[in-house]
Amino acid sequence: xxxxxxxxxxxxxxxxxxxxxxxxxxxxxxxxxxxxxxxxxxxxxxxxxxxxxxxxxxxxxxxxxxxxxxxxxxxxxxxxxxxxxxxxxxxxxxxxxxxxxxxxxxxxxxxxxxxxxxxxxxxxxxxxxxxxxxxxxxxxxxxxxxxxxxxxxxxxxxxxxxxxxxxxxxxxxxxxxxxxxxxxxxxxxxxxxxxxxxxxxxxxxxxxxxxxxxxxxxxxxxxxxxxxxxxxxxxxxxxxxxxxxxxxxxxxxxxxxxxxxxxxxxxxxx
Amino acid sequence: xxxxxxxxxxxxxxxxxxxxxxxxxxxxxxxxxxxxxxxxxxxxxxxxxxxxxxxxxxxxxxxxxxxxxxxxxxxxxxxxxxxxxxxxxxxxxxxxxxxxxxxxxxxxxxxxxxxxxxxxxxxxxxxxxxxxxxxxxxxxxxxxxxxxxxxxxxxxxxxxxxxxxxxxxxxxxxxxxxxxxxxxxxxxxxxxxxxxxxxxxxxxxxxxxxxxxxxxxxxxxxxxxxxxxxxxxxxxxxxxxxxxxxxxxxxxxxxxxxxxxxxxxxxxxx
DNA sequence: CAAATAGTGTCTCTAAGACAATATCAC
DNA sequence: GTGATATTGTCTTAGAGACACTATTTG
Numbered sequence: 001x002x003x004x005x006x007x008x009x010x011x012x013x014x015x016x017x018x019x020x021x022x023x024x025x026x027x028x029x030x031x032x033x034x035x036x037x038x039x040x041x042x043x044x045x046x047x048x049x050x051x052x053x054x055x056x057x058x059x060x061x062x063x064x065x066x067x068x069x070x071x072x073x074x075x076x077x078x079x080x081x082x083x084x085x086x087x088x089x090x091x092x093x094x095x096x097x098x099x100x101x102x103x104x105x106x107x108x109x110x111x112x113x114x115x116x117x118x119x120x121x122x123x124x125x126x127x128x129x130x131x132x133x134x135x136x137x138x139x140x141x142x143x144x145x146x147x148x149x150x151x152x153x154x155x156x157x158x159x160x161x162x163x164x165x166x167x168x169x170x171x172x173x174x175x176x177x178x179x180x181x182x183x184x185x186x187x188x189x190x191x192x193x194x195x196x197x198x199x200x201x202x203x204x205x206x207x208x209x210x211x212x213x214x215x216x217x218x219x220x221x222x223x224x225x226x227x228x229x230x231x232x233x234x235x236x237x238x239x240x241x242x243x244x245x246x247x248x249x250x251x252x253x254x255x256x257x258x259x260x261x262x263x264x265x266x267x268x269x270x
Numbered sequence: 271x272x273x274x275x276x277x278x279x280x281x282x283x284x285x286x287x288x289x290x291x292x293x294x295x296x297x298x299x300x301x302x303x304x305x306x307x308x309x310x311x312x313x314x315x316x317x318x319x320x321x322x323x324x325x326x327x328x329x330x331x332x333x334x335x336x337x338x339x340x341x342x343x344x345x346x347x348x349x350x351x352x353x354x355x356x357x358x359x360x361x362x363x364x365x366x367x368x369x370x371x372x373x374x375x376x377x378x379x380x381x382x383x384x385x386x387x388x389x390x391x392x393x394x395x396x397x398x399x400x401x402x403x404x405x406x407x408x409x410x411x412x413x414x415x416x417x418x419x420x421x422x423x424x425x426x427x428x429x430x431x432x433x434x435x436x437x438x439x440x441x442x443x444x445x446x447x448x449x450x451x452x453x454x455x456x457x458x459x460x461x462x463x464x465x466x467x468x469x470x471x472x473x474x475x476x477x478x479x480x481x482x483x484x485x486x487x488x489x490x491x492x493x494x495x496x497x498x499x500x501x502x503x504x505x506x507x508x509x510x511x512x513x514x515x516x517x518x519x520x521x522x523x524x525x526x527x528x529x530x531x532x533x534x535x536x537x538x539x540x
Numbered sequence: 541c542a543a544a545t546a547g548t549g550t551c552t553c554t555a556a557g558a559c560a561a562t563a564t565c566a567c
Numbered sequence: 568g569t570g571a572t573a574t575t576g577t578c579t580t581a582g583a584g585a586c587a588c589t590a591t592t593t594g
Binding site for chain 3 (some may be wrong): 038039236237239240242244257258259260261262263
Binding site (some may be wrong): 279308309506509510513514527528529530531532533 | 583
């Protein structure tokens with residue numbers, strides 16, 4: 001009879017075939033674009049971070065930031081490390097999206113990816129400053145269902161428009177996944193990962209989750225509303241939104257200034 | 271300048287360190303226990319499948335069924351293969367729970383686990399028949415929060431009671447996880463995986479998801495109600511439950527027979 | 541008939557959507 | 568003053584919970 005100690009000393013993990021494991025991070029930010037009308041508040045756009053691949057495979061294609069899992073770190077730590085390396089900013093949210101292990105998804109061989117969903121504040125990115133020539137860029141996100149049932153994902157940066165088309169598939173065993181009909185030039189299966197991450201973000205935002213994470217510590221109720229409306233691509237009457245959000249915030253004694261209209265009370269998250 | 275083809279032919283995946291990847295499956299079933307009162311309907315119990323480990327490490331401990339990911343299969347296929355091998359039954363649901371990659375979670379080395387949530391019908395298990403001496407057994411599940419805030423997980427099979435204690439941890443970056451205070455004799459970090467899976471099941475059942483998957487094709491509304499009540503550990507007035515469930519079912523023209531009380535109409539899921 | 545589940549109707553309360561009305565700032 | 572956002576109030580409607588009541592079966 002072998003003891004556990006003996007067993008482990010004879011056990012060689014390299015006797016078995018093993019995949020490489022990566023993380024890919026769908027990092028979202030909401031960017032505000034100043035209006036030319038001094039009375040109007042700024043417009044919001046949902047954006048996602050993409051990096052231009054400098055090496056094969058998919059050289060020169062845009063891809064999600066990510067990298068290989070190293071020994072003695074969790075997948076969460078790996079995702080955090082990769083996103084921080086890429087942006088020099090620490091995200092405020094990092095949540096799992098799913099595991100992508102389809103054989104053939106990576107031409108280099110057996111590589112499975114853990115996808116993460118992350119939120120980064122515009123405030124923190126502005127502090128770091130942007131490099132226009134950098135290989136990491138924030139793309140505007142547009143994701144919606146067409147009349148024919150397909151989903152259309154458009155990622156835009158100035159003149160660059162990456163347009164992917166996906167189909168929702170109700171698989172056996174209760175899981176819903178996207179199937180790529182046209183990857184839109186994105187590397188690997190990243191169109192699928194982004195579609196899944198945006199869907200997850202919308203589900204969260206619908207329940208008032210993660211919406212505060214896009215904002216600074218203090219915010220007006222209208223700012224929260226615009227974050228939710230930007231993510232969900234909907235609009236709601238301010239009076240009704242205020243009633244619903246009220247449970248999630250604490251009012252402060254401070255007000256906005258110089259906005260071209262009545263000052264708004266600042267709130268903090270509860 | 272190297273072409274993608276050249277790059278890939280020079281790429282050797284074995285140059286990098288890689289973890290082993292496993293799947294673990296939390297397979298749930300609802301068992302009905304006949305009452306001695308002919309008028310009363312049967313009582314339901316939520317149960318989970320555990321296997322007694324025959325090899326090191328954690329030899330003779332109870333563990334979730336699972337196994338190593340093989341080349342050319344997805345993690346979902348791996349989970350399906352493992353649960354089918356163990357039960358000779360095809361599950362009706364197989365959904366991801368999370369990835370568990372904490373260094374040191376497996377004494378054999380760098381092994382990360384993809385946990386899945388699965389539902390198996392009592393009907394299908396009865397057809398296969400049970401082996402009392404088998405190393406795979408269904409344990410009754412009891413999972414609840416104590417007054418002190420800790421979570422108590424008790425898995426029972428006749429005289430065997432595995433009692434684990436966990437703490438809910440609100441980690442940075444928005445994720446909630448369980449931390450094992452006492453693993454209750456379960457192998458690896460399986461107490462944590464089970465706690466996470468039960469929480470997920472309850473979230474699903476609360477929204478009327480997966481509750482039909484525990485039942486045969488035709489069922490009475492009271493049977494659906496009892497499944498939900500068993501999972502959520504709550505009770506609800508039948509009149510109100512009927513109103514809510516009505517959107518999810520289609521009535522048939524068939525009725526139950528010989529139940530010691532008024533026959534009930536049978537329904538199918540919509 | 542007794543005990544159990546099946547099934548319907550209705551009252552109340554709450555939450556959400558629609559909308560009206562007033563308040564206050566920069567220019 | 569104008570045009571924008573800020574803020575409050577109220578009407579209506581939909582849904583959930585509580586509860587009363589009737590129906591139908593088996594032993």
